[in-house]
Amino acid sequence: MSEISIRGVMKSYGRNTVIHGVDLTIAAGAFAVILGPSGCGKSTLLRMIAGLEKISKGDIAIDGKVVNKLEPRERGCAMVFQNYALYPHMTVADNIGYALKVAGVSKDERAKRVNEVAKSLALTDYLGRKPSELSGGQRQRVAMGRAMIRQPKVFLYDEPLSNLDAKLRVQMRAEIRKLHNQLGATSVFVTHDQVEAMTLADQIIVMNAGRVEQVGTPSEVYRKPATRFVASFIGAPPMNLLEAKVTGRTEVAIGSRHLMTPHHGLANGQSLIVGVRPEDVSSISGETLNVSFVEELGAQRFVHGTFEGQDFVVQQPPSDSSDKPATVVFSIRPETIHLFDAASGLRIEPVSVTAPAPAFA
Amino acid sequence: MVERTRLFDILTQIVLIIGLVILFTPIYIVFVAASHDFKTVNMIPMPMLPSGHLWENLTKSWQQAGFSHVMITSLIVASGVAIGKVVLSAMSAFSIVYFRYRLRLIFFWLIFITLMLPLEVRIVPTYAVAANALSPVQGVIDFIASYIPQVSIQLPEWNLLNSYEGLILPLIATATGTFLYRQFFLTIPEELAEAAKMDGAGALRFFFDILMPLSKTNMAALATIMFVWAWNQYLWPILIVTDQAHYATAAMQLGKVVPGPSFGEPPVWNTAMAATLITMMPPLVVVILMQRWFVRGLVATEK
Numbered sequence: 001m002s003e004i005s006i007r008g009v010m011k012s013y014g015r016n017t018v019i020h021g022v023d024l025t026i027a028a029g030a031f032a033v034i035l036g037p038s039g040c041g042k043s044t045l046l047r048m049i050a051g052l053e054k055i056s057k058g059d060i061a062i063d064g065k066v067v068n069k070l071e072p073r074e075r076g077c078a079m080v081f082q083n084y085a086l087y088p089h090m091t092v093a094d095n096i097g098y099a100l101k102v103a104g105v106s107k108d109e110r111a112k113r114v115n116e117v118a119k120s121l122a123l124t125d126y127l128g129r130k131p132s133e134l135s136g137g138q139r140q141r142v143a144m145g146r147a148m149i150r151q152p153k154v155f156l157y158d159e160p161l162s163n164l165d166a167k168l169r170v171q172m173r174a175e176i177r178k179l180h181n182q183l184g185a186t187s188v189f190v191t192h193d194q195v196e197a198m199t200l201a202d203q204i205i206v207m208n209a210g211r212v213e214q215v216g217t218p219s220e221v222y223r224k225p226a227t228r229f230v231a232s233f234i235g236a237p238p239m240n241l242l243e244a245k246v247t248g249r250t251e252v253a254i255g256s257r258h259l260m261t262p263h264h265g266l267a268n269g270q271s272l273i274v275g276v277r278p279e280d281v282s283s284i285s286g287e288t289l290n291v292s293f294v295e296e297l298g299a300q301r302f303v304h305g306t307f308e309g310q311d312f313v314v315q316q317p318p319s320d321s322s323d324k325p326a327t328v329v330f331s332i333r334p335e336t337i338h339l340f341d342a343a344s345g346l347r348i349e350p351v352s353v354t355a356p357a358p359a360f361a
Numbered sequence: 362m363v364e365r366t367r368l369f370d371i372l373t374q375i376v377l378i379i380g381l382v383i384l385f386t387p388i389y390i391v392f393v394a395a396s397h398d399f400k401t402v403n404m405i406p407m408p409m410l411p412s413g414h415l416w417e418n419l420t421k422s423w424q425q426a427g428f429s430h431v432m433i434t435s436l437i438v439a440s441g442v443a444i445g446k447v448v449l450s451a452m453s454a455f456s457i458v459y460f461r462y463r464l465r466l467i468f469f470w471l472i473f474i475t476l477m478l479p480l481e482v483r484i485v486p487t488y489a490v491a492a493n494a495l496s497p498v499q500g501v502i503d504f505i506a507s508y509i510p511q512v513s514i515q516l517p518e519w520n521l522l523n524s525y526e527g528l529i530l531p532l533i534a535t536a537t538g539t540f541l542y543r544q545f546f547l548t549i550p551e552e553l554a555e556a557a558k559m560d561g562a563g564a565l566r567f568f569f570d571i572l573m574p575l576s577k578t579n580m581a582a583l584a585t586i587m588f589v590w591a592w593n594q595y596l597w598p599i600l601i602v603t604d605q606a607h608y609a610t611a612a613m614q615l616g617k618v619v620p621g622p623s624f625g626e627p628p629v630w631n632t633a634m635a636a637t638l639i640t641m642m643p644p645l646v647v648v649i650l651m652q653r654w655f656v657r658g659l660v661a662t663e664k
């Protein structure tokens with residue numbers, strides 16, 4: 001088990017900086033998921049841990065030992081690539097055993113360990129095949145086996161499931177998590193799929209534009225998004241974000257409507273962002289939504305529309321009628337509200353836990 | 362490949378057949394001429410159907426032109442060029458594609474420029490170097506010595522004239538193969554190199570364990586092309602070989618067989634054409650043997 005600590009790590013390509021100083025600790029044995037939109041630098045960060053990319057500034061330490069100058073093989077990391085990167089001319093057995101062959105492990109020992117790994121991944125029947133004769137899921141497992149055989153301290157995954165179909169993805173996800181629990185190594189998993197992140201992770205690292213926005217457990221990231229970006233990235237559909245102005249200690253105005261909020265203690269007139277998850281919106285009447293379309297998902301439906309001129313989504317229970325209503329009434333309970341600074345996007349925590357006023361009696 | 366209409370099919374067939382006829386007519390004439398006796402081959406017009414003197418002509422020209430010896434020389438030279446070319450191209454392309462060193466671009470362009478300077482263009486300087494392979498080094502030393510007299514060294518002379526090295530090395534030193542390999546290496550996903558790195562393989566292991574097996578078909582294609590090309594070389598061997606008894610190649614010998622004093626005037630076309638047939642055989646055999654690999658190497662990269 002190895003802790004990974006990343007201290008002030010930056011990465012530049014020429015004059016173009018793509019990672020702007022990341023500080024992060026991944027606990028030994030944890031399953032950490034790096035989540036973020038395309039191009040935010042997830043892969044770059046992972047590849048710096050692996051040793052495939054030079055670190056422009058800062059340190060990465062594995063097990064307390066700074067690895068900046070070490071070759072990939074000396075870091076004790078194994079990596080699973082998005083397109084698997086299996087050696088096309090080698091059989092499954094040779095693919096899995098290649099690292100051992102390079103390390104000079106004897107043939108018998110190699111065969112023994114390849115067999116063990118293959119057995120744990122249900123690949124025994126395919127050992128003699130070439131990668132081109134395997135299905136996507138099987139290739140994925142070979143790639144896992146190739147990583148496992150060296151018994152690394154750290155597993156690195158770069159979007160390993162994105163080439164699989166939806167059903168297989170769910171299945172492989174469970175398998176990866178199961179393997180992680182068995183092997184007890186530290187895993188770092190890169191994805192832009194939030195469902196993958198929420199279901200796999202002990203620790204989610206949300207990244208945006210080369211910066212870490214939030215580090216936390218899946219429920220922390222969902223319940224207490226640290227920034228406006230995290231709020232808008234996590235959740236499907238994401239959190240409603242409304243521009244508002246402070247009109248009192250526990251009150252804001254959105255357009256012409258006044259809304260009770262937790263006690264924020266901000267000065268009147270200051271602008272901020274009010275966030276409410278569609279699933280937290282209450283169906284008690286109070287406000288009116290001008291409906292533009294309805295997204296029917298079976299178990300629930302999402303009603304999209306505008307509220308005071310701003311986009312807003314309300315979750316509703318499933319309904320038999322398929323026609324689109326012109327308006328929908330809803331209300332927002334103060335304790336479900338998230339507040340963010342309009343300029344910095346940072347979360348504003350309520351000042352004190354006042355008892356929520358019975359506003360909608 | 363898009364059109365699949367009947368008319369289009371017929372048209373392509375016709376074009377192919379015309380091409381085939383154009384290509385095969387000269388070879389057919391060679392064959393016919395080689396199968397007649399001296400009298401009939403000099404008739405005007407020459408008969409267009411083969412006759413029964415082929416074997417007789419073949420044995421005659423084989424003995425008269427000393428093919429048992431020149432064939433072996435050509436075989437050594439062509440194989441040497443093919444092997445040397447494959448090894449050199451693979452290594453140089455590996456260096457250009459997989460390493461990021463400071464002089465990479467300079468080397469890339471130096472190699473690229475040799476594409477525009479085939480042997481025929483630079484034949485005089487190449488001959489000068491072949492006469493003394495160390496002369497470029499000597500030139501550099503002399504230049505430095507003109508400023509710093511202490512470094513003046515007289516290198517021994519390394520003469521490549523009348524030797525297998527002289528026949529082979531200059532033919533290896535061109536860039537075509539390097540570019541074939543470069544294009545192939547560029548199609549190999551970068552992750553493969555990274556996966557090998559993660560597996561602990563250094564550059565050489567990656568080269569031998571992964572790149573070489575993957576480029577088998579390219580190797581076969583390049584070796585075949587180079588074998589045929591080297592076999593057919595005429596100008597360079599004729600320049601560099603003065604010791605005809607030992608180092609004459611088949612193509613050179615052919616030049617003498619075609620009407621000339623060694624076969625007596627007037628032109629003895631039947632034996633000359635028989636010699637042509639003999640000279641054509643080895644490249645043909647190589648192409649047929651390598652054909653399966655060769656086509657795959659040129660058409661597609663193995664998936």
Ligand SMILES: Nc1ncnc2c1ncn2[C@@H]1O[C@H](COP(=O)(O)OP(=O)(O)OP(=O)(O)O)[C@@H](O)[C@H]1O
Nearest residue numbers: 013016018036037038039040041042043044045192
């Ligand atoms: N070799 C490179 N040279 C220059 N810029 C690069 C290079 N590699 C990546 N970048 C830039 O760095 C940024 C981060 O890239 P990275 O591959 O880490 O994104 P990502 O978060 O993995 O995205 P995705 O989800 O699409 O894989 C991108 O803006 C990209 O353009």
Ligand SMILES: [Mg+2]
Nearest residue numbers: 042043044158
């Ligand atoms: Mg990526």
